[in-house]
Amino acid sequence: MKTTRNTTAKTAVLEVFEKSRTALSHTEIQKQLNDVCDRVTIYRILDRLVNDDIVHKISNLDGTVKYAKCNHSNQRVHIHNHAHFSCENCHEITCLENVKPSYIMPHNYKVKEINFTLSGLCPNCLNSNI
Amino acid sequence: MKTTRNTTAKTAVLEVFEKSRTALSHTEIQKQLNDVCDRVTIYRILDRLVNDDIVHKISNLDGTVKYAKCNHSNQRVHIHNHAHFSCENCHEITCLENVKPSYIMPHNYKVKEINFTLSGLCPNCLNSNI
DNA sequence: ATTTTATCGCAACATTGTTGCAAATGATAA
DNA sequence: TTATCATTTGCAACAATGTTGCGATAAAAT
Secondary structure, three states: OOOOOOOHHHHHHHHHHHHOOOOEEHHHHHHHHOOOOOHHHHHHHHHHHHHOOOEEEEEOOOOOEEEEEOOOOOOOOOOOOOEEEEEOOOOOEEEEOOOOOEOOOOOOOEEEEEEEEEEEEOHHHHHOOO | OOOOOOOHHHHHHHHHHHHOOOOEEHHHHHHHHOOOOOHHHHHHHHHHHHHOOOEEEEEOOOOOEEEEEOOOOOOOOOOOOOEEEEEOOOOOEEEEOOOOOEOOOOOOOEEEEEEEEEEEEOHHHHHOOO
16 A cells, blocks of 8 residues: 655645645746755656645646645545636636536536636736736 | 738648547647648647637646637637547547536636536447446 | 748757656654 | 665656747738
């Protein structure tokens, strides 16, 4: 049985998530960590965190991948069925915890995960008259 | 005013889309074209096709970006509000033209585009008892 | 046929993600 | 506390993907 360890690098990554309101890319995490650990280590930590359902992965329309901490891991069945918002101006991605899409699927599909990302202008950028 | 031209490379790319039932990545398109044109040219053609609303871009959870031809460009307001399905087994991405999510947004967001991708097993792979 | 300019090919570069392996380190039990 | 051992890390090297600049080519309009 593979156990997971609490290393200093992992703790540092989790602290970065804690401080951030928005989802973060690998590069953004790396910048905030400044040389706490290697680039490769961050990739591996993120993989583990996603696997352990501590962090979820979000892919943006532009092809960038971001990560955000889950703040509902107390639920028994843990599905990330909430939406994300991607601002085309400031490029921040935020979780819209309360936005849950409803939809009707054709038969014969087995849905395991959903990724619902809306893009446009976030409240901040909308107010700035852009 | 920038006009767009019909080149042989662009026509070839569109033919590849025509033949394909599923969404295609840059690499997949390149393989099917075998050396009709340069790798860079394909990137630029795809950019233009997306800009002209002839093709839409889909980004998958694994970070891969795929493209599919729009078959509803007759609509006046052209928003890609349909869902896509990404099979975790065969990795094919298909458009679910009839699946349109309904959702309620918080105020102060201006939504311009949505990306709704469901993943799991497609009918083909589901039947294969995987 | 000539002109204009969008498009192309090439080369070089930047970014992002992956892999193998020896060394380091966290967790567990002695 | 120390010994043990599997997990994690750093490094180096590699692979894949996407971008940019620029001279050459070719599509479309006159």
